[in-house]
Amino acid sequence: MYTLKRLSPESLPAALLKAERYRLLNQPWAAESICQDILQVDPDSQQALVLLLLCITDQIGHGLAAGVSHAREVLPRLKSEYQRTYYAGIICERRAEAQLVQGGIGSETAVYPWIREAMDWYEKAEKIRPAGNDESLLRWNTCARLLMQNPRLAPQQDEAYQGTLGE
Numbered sequence: 001m002y003t004l005k006r007l008s009p010e011s012l013p014a015a016l017l018k019a020e021r022y023r024l025l026n027q028p029w030a031a032e033s034i035c036q037d038i039l040q041v042d043p044d045s046q047q048a049l050v051l052l053l054l055c056i057t058d059q060i061g062h063g064l065a066a067g068v069s070h071a072r073e074v075l076p077r078l079k080s081e082y083q084r085t086y087y088a089g090i091i092c093e094r095r096a097e098a099q100l101v102q103g104g105i106g107s108e109t110a111v112y113p114w115i116r117e118a119m120d121w122y123e124k125a126e127k128i129r130p131a132g133n134d135e136s137l138l139r140w141n142t143c144a145r146l147l148m149q150n151p152r153l154a155p156q157q158d159e160a161y162q163g164t165l166g167e
Contacts, residue, residue: 004037004040006037006040006041007037007038007041008041009041009042012038012045012048015034015037015038016034016038016045016047016048016051018034019031019034019035019038019048020051022034023051023054023055023058028054028055028056028058028059029055029059031055032052032055032056032059035048035049035051035052035055036052039052044077044079046083049074049077049078050078050083050087052074053071053074053075053078053087054090056070056071056074057071057090057091057094057095058094060095060098061097061098061101061102067098068095071087071091072088072091074087075087075088075091081128082125082128082129082130085121085125085128085136086122086129086135086136086139088121089117089118089119089120089121089122089125089136089139090118090139091118092114092115092117092118092121093114093115093139093142093143095114096111096114096115096118099111100153108153108154109154109155109156111153112147112153112154112155113155115143115146115147115153118139118143119140119143119144122136122139122143123136123140126140
């Protein structure tokens with residue numbers, strides 16, 4: 001086993017920038033590792049927690065169920081109700097996207113409830129969003145367009161969508 005090295009508190013802003021850079025370079029595993037290092041020193045860093053959640057959701061396609069569960073574990077650590085709600089939608093939307101890319105038999109009906117749940121979360125976030133923050137509307141519209149442009153993304157014919165908001 002290895003003993004992880006601890007970052008100095010004064011290096012955290014630069015480490016956060018480096019994590020963002022690795023994420024933008026499509027290396028979310030490296031960015032996730034940096035976020036974990038930051039959170040060892042500052043467990044309440046909201047920027048690091050949001051970035052960690054995004055890094056985890058970037059990797060959902062490589063381990064669908066584990067990624068969703070892992071990302072949902074971060075949500076309660078976010079102090080803002082709006083962020084908890086908005087990022088719950090992000091988790092669902094990214095799970096749907098991963099399923100869509102993965103494809104396969106029945107993937108269209110498997111994607112639909114995840115998209116609808118994301119839309120439910122975005123609607124809830126819309127109601128509590130800070131003034132001037134329309135990101136939940138943007139995400140909702142993206143989901144709606146996805147469904148409108150892909151009529152095969154639909155609920156199973158024998159059951160209607162029943163939201164899971166509030167689980």
